[in-house]
Amino acid sequence: MTNSFAEFQNAKMFMVIGSNMTEAHPVASTFLKNAVMNGAKLILVDPRRQPLADFADLFVQIKVGSDIAFLNALMNVLITEDLYDKKFVQSCTTGFDELKAKVMAYPPEKVSDICGVSPEKIRETARLLASVKPCMLCYTLGITEHTCGKNNVMSTANLQMLLGNMGVESGGVNPLRGQNNVQGACDMGALPNVFPGYQQVANPEARAKFEKAWGVTGLPDKPGLMIPQMMEGLASGKVRALWIFGENLANTEPDIAKVEHELASAEFLVCNDIFPTETTRFAHVIFPAAAWSEDDGTITSSERRVNRIRKVSDAPGQAKPNWWIFKQIAKRFGHEWTSNSGQEIWDNEVSVLAPSLAGIKYHRIENDGLQWPCPNEEHPGTAFLHREGKFTCGLGVFNAVDWTPPAEVPDDQYPFVLSTGRRLYHYHTRTQTSRAGMDVILPEETADISPHDAKSRDIADGDYVRVWSRRGEVVVKARLTEQVPPGMVWMAFHFREGNANWLTNPAFDPVTQTAEYKACAVNLEKKV
Amino acid sequence: MDSFTLTLNGKQVEFEPGQTILTVAENNGVRIPTLCHLKGCTPTGACRICLVEVAGARSLVASCSTPAEKGMVVETETDRVHRTRKLTTEFLMASGKHDCITCERSGACTLQDLAYRYGIDKVRFETATRPYENEDANPFIIRDFTRCILCGRCVQACQEVQVNRAISFGYRGPHAKIIAGVDVPYHESDCVFCGQCLQACPVGALVEKKARFAGREKDVEKVRTTCPYCGVGCQLDLHVRDKRIVKVSAVEDAAPNKGRLCVKGRFGYDFIYSKDRLTTPLIKENGEFREASWDEALDLVAAKFKEIIAKHGSDAVAGVSCARSINEDSYQMQKLFRAVFKSNNIDHCART
Ligand code: SF4
Ligand code: SF4
Ligand code: SF4
Ligand code: FES
16 A cells, blocks of 8 residues: 555545455445545445445446456546646656557547446546545455456556545555555565565675575576466476465465366475365475464554564464474575574564665564654654655656456356455455354355346345356355346355355466456356 | 633643543543543433533533533532432443343443442442343354443444444333344344444443453453454454453554454454364375474475475475465565575465
8 A cells, every 4th residue: 555544534535446345454444434424535446336335426337357448538538628637747757648648549438338337427437536636546456356457556556646646645546455464475575576675686786685694695586486387387397396385275276176286286295384274185294383373473564564463372282483484494404594583583684684674673563563664763654655746766657558358258158257356254265264253154155146147047045056167167055136237246265165266267467477366257057 | 822721620721622521631631431432433422421510500511522611610520420420320230230240341341430439339229120132143242231221332333433334222211222223133234243332332231252251351461463364454452361362352542443343353363272273293195194293394395395406496496475474474484485495486475
């Protein structure tokens, strides 16, 4: 997030696109609802009539995967009707002419068919957006989980720059991060191209710095593989050994049948986990790990806030902290690492090596955490980025992009679009929530369909239905809901049985390698 | 500039226009008891426990809903104030079953504190019987209507704080009750089990089911931590007894959640005590897992990685880190891959 949750409260307008906030980020949604009750405007853009629709001034129900076309059309209107922030565009950005040329090819009349929204409504949305400043734009996986995910993200940034909503309190582009520490895992360099603090592995100076700090030579300069490439590498023999820490890839990755084949192909698979999962079945060695509240450490939230996690008890049996496990392997390779606790790792290594975290030390985050960038120990942390239009690389760059449809679209054989997401009571593959009583409230997966489609296929609420795609099939109960538009099936991946990932398409954004969980083609029928 | 001052218990104090008498008192270290008042919400003035005496006013005024005014003379602890608060407390005590011995909230109950503060050793009124059974049908929240004093804080928490709009006041007179939807159990209503009502309840009318008989306020130590679920990063107080988490509440006034939680953060803590936990290293042999010592398992992994790297190069190993675990673990794993294995094949599910 460029901005902070605390800014929700004073925001004057929100545009929420592809974010089922009340279920995926419930507490954030309460601050948004408070602001709306106090008069803030809300524009909700979503293929589903999700719970926030009741609070929206304008609910724009676009078709799955039409985001870029829609956003380009909004920008078309803003430019054509002269409603954009010329001062901001002139002084803080570059690339406006290319953007203008591009979005001129997206007049509302043309886009209307692609996104299923009338030209009038597109114009109305653009005008409303331009009428209040600043506007806080929030998105989640509805934007990123597409083959055009990266372009979707760039489009949201284009829009906010065009409106001059960057670098201001209660504005900005705010991706709500899914997991508690997905932000932190990125910050720590658990990415194939960067060291901690986003220092590029390709940069010789960065390598020299880390070689010195770690007492090694010859750090590799070529960015490594991303998860989908690793998985394909297992099948092709390019990758021989895989170490999976915590993730339950056998349920979370698209096309379970393919993923399981890949996992089974590994010459050697190691897992660290707290529970046996569908993924650990394929392991050759499983290390039992300490869980949340069994170790001291930090996690970094969506708003770049580094918060403390505290230990309450020892891990059960012989389970050990994960950092300890990695350290023991290093030792067997002849590397003696000195840090011997979360605090030593953070205070003596992480915050020393990552400039944006330099000012964050355990003693400073006893209570509220600090938001990076926090370059020194006197620094109060940073609530919002790009203050007064100052982008890290100078000017904000417009990246004009074209709309592309999802990799797989409905046809005669598979007439429905399957879109996936999360439900309130469970978290991912339920390894945790199923063991905390939530199954009582939400006991099984359902296929959410519109009453309209249910009627035409003679399906009643609670009937078992067969849903199949080119990759697999599941049998689940149907849940009839007006939230879902005709032509759509909506599911989650919380349960092994009826897991949407038996169906989803392993098609990825070419740059980010994010899978297209939000769109594939399926068919469905009542199970007799 | 003209300053805004009033007299509070004989002392001149400043205030900002728009502040209530209660806020002014709090800012000046004067504690006025409250029951129905929920910070940040519209005052309802329902319970009358926060009454104070204002010179010139005919009756006592509710400090939580009365704006401070220039030149006001306010007394918070007069005999008249005490008598009235005592009477109000007695009425509340007689309004239902307040047998603290069996109550989960004993020791952390505002009504109990008030009874003690106003020296009540005998309730002069007959105890009313409430016509409603306990609701115990969902896994998280027990509703005990016999202990409900109808202060309405839960309604405000649900309506104004979380804006879930699941509960409201229902019926009248002796039948008054906080109802979910059209008076259905929580789990059949719009309730999303955020538990904000629970956190707001000043008495034992709403209690955590999993925490029942697991440890009262005096038995627990509170440990602040961060929620293990989504990226909002809510701050929790773990209520810990004998090194075991028995309950979770939200840290009031903490960034970012300001005393709020959702169902996962509040009730999703006990997975760590599941009997399914992995407790020993496991090595697969002939398709079956067997228990192993740490040394054996670590030696095997190190040997295998050495062998594969020697045979196929560093690019033949890869690692997937965890977006749920602590930063220090992810740092350590990428360090292992880069500095030791000499591979940049390290990733995590940054994109899902
Ligand atoms: S748990 Fe949350 S949603 Fe349910 S009644 Fe209480 S405050 Fe309302
Ligand atoms: S349940 Fe608790 S918070 Fe709600 S009205 Fe009754 S006493 Fe007040
Ligand atoms: S309490 Fe709910 S909203 Fe807050 S961090 Fe946890 S899961 Fe997210
Ligand atoms: S606290 Fe003021 S009337 Fe209840």
